[in-house]
Amino acid sequence: MSRITEILESIPVDPLTGSISVPIYQTSTFVQEAPGINKGFDYARSNNPTRLALENIVAQMEMGHKGFAFATGLAAIDAVVKLLESGDEIIAVDDIYGGAYRLFTQIYQKFGIKVHYVDTTQAENILEFINDKTKLIWLESPTNPTLKISDIQKISEIAHSFGALVVVDNTFASPIAQLPLELGADIVVHSATKYIAGHSDLVAGLVITKTPELSEKIKFIQNASGAILGPWDCFLVIRGIESLDLRVRQQSENAKIIANFLMNREEIDKVYYPGLTTHTNHEIAQKQQNGLFGGVISFSLKKDSIDAANQFVTQTKLFKLAESLGGVKSLISHPAQMTHASVPREKRISSGIQDSLIRLSVGIEDPLDLVQDLEKALLSIDQKIKEII
Known part of the structure; x- marks a missing residue:
């Protein structure tokens, strides 16, 4: 059993x-x-x-x-x-x-x-x-x-x-x-x-x-x-x-697809996901986590500013802007202003939390729909930058 x-x-x-x-x-x-x-x-x-x-x-x-x-x-x-x-x-x-x-x-x-x-x-x-x-x-x-x-x-x-x-x-x-x-x-x-x-x-x-x-x-x-x-x-x-095993496996699979998508976008500076071979201590995660890397992905934008992060997190539709993570519905957050606002900026930066760092909690929706949602938000940022220039 x-x-x-x-x-x-x-x-x-x-x-x-x-x-x-x-x-x-x-x-x-x-x-x-x-x-x-x-x-x-x-x-x-x-x-x-x-x-x-x-x-x-x-x-x-x-x-x-x-x-x-x-x-x-x-x-x-x-x-x-x-x-x-x-x-x-x-x-x-x-x-x-x-x-x-x-x-x-x-x-x-x-x-x-x-x-x-x-x-x-x-x-x-x-x-x-x-x-x-x-x-x-x-x-x-x-x-x-x-x-x-x-x-x-x-x-x-x-x-x-x-x-x-x-x-x-x-x-x-x-x-x-x-x-x-x-x-x-x-x-x-x-x-x-x-x-x-x-x-x-x-x-x-x-x-x-x-x-x-x-x-x-x-x-x-x-x-x-x-x-x-x-x-x-x-x-x-x-x-x-009762549904934990099914949910975690689906969220991990969805997150892997999204992490690989983000790795290939020129608007993205760094992608943080233990399932990526480029992630520090990936091998340890592979061993400790039974090959399941979870549904949370973080990434920073090349335009490293709170304004750029705000532009992005307010453009997604399926990823709802909210605190917390781990639910069946996908969420997006900006740690510097939300989950880690109580941490002084210098402490955040020293621990790797850039001003433009964005955290995704991937749910159980169709991963292709989630990818399209993120792609539209990235294109929206590109358009706003062009308008400013």
Whole structure:
């Protein structure tokens, strides 16, 4: 039996009614037989049957010990950082999600947690910053938005030799393509808003732990802090998981076609996509991601300016201008003004996020239609430049 079939088989049938869909337990509390004697549930913040079903499913998906569902992806990240104490340090990938950067610098920095931002495409780069205060190595692979690839196995070996944990944000790859815990990581986080839910209709976060010790700590933080995912959204995430494999494979195939199209356009300066042989660490991505490179592509224009980017992102029709990614409908965004606006410009530029960098989230539409949509937008830019000249 394939792993995907096993995951689908793990979605429980309701023993009470035979419902093939996990029921939504829309309740705040549970009746107890006597004080402290219950059916495994007492209060919805601590546990809920719908949430528990989701958490068990995602733990199996990521080959982990336990899974935990949070209200947003950032709530999931926040829960992991709460493992630390004042004086601890994090080594984080330099091209980090803007929300995580904001959380690290504007919230946790004032509590005495120091973060070093490092280009982790070369694993050895972390050796300059790792020390006895380093508690977490924070990776995204691929990163957002320049899709940098890190060698998770090699970095995990280095981190563990110093007693540090490795956290991998697996949002862009999804557990269909990549299993960081199997590569040596200790914790996986997801913005389940993206590929796992897959329909741009909810926000959710996940944490999956490798060991019982970490599971116990994250469970305590989840209950103590209270940023849990509600039962209705848990139901929707489970629904999304049922089609995750099909969606990720189609989006990856579509993205490959679009990336090759962009590589041959004279208006484009650079194309960032792990499926291209020219992409840094393509070979590592090929190995880590099971030959699936995801549905996100970023590229910069030869006319490197925010104005040029604005001209482009407002001309597409099928690619809708919006935040987020990973849904069945294609999206386009301008990181410098949208997802990474909270990151100072000099920090953006140093990590490879040019002013004209554009990010595509490729959906499941016909890829030829998507190519034509981008082609028309590029021709529109050419025409505007000619008019200016």
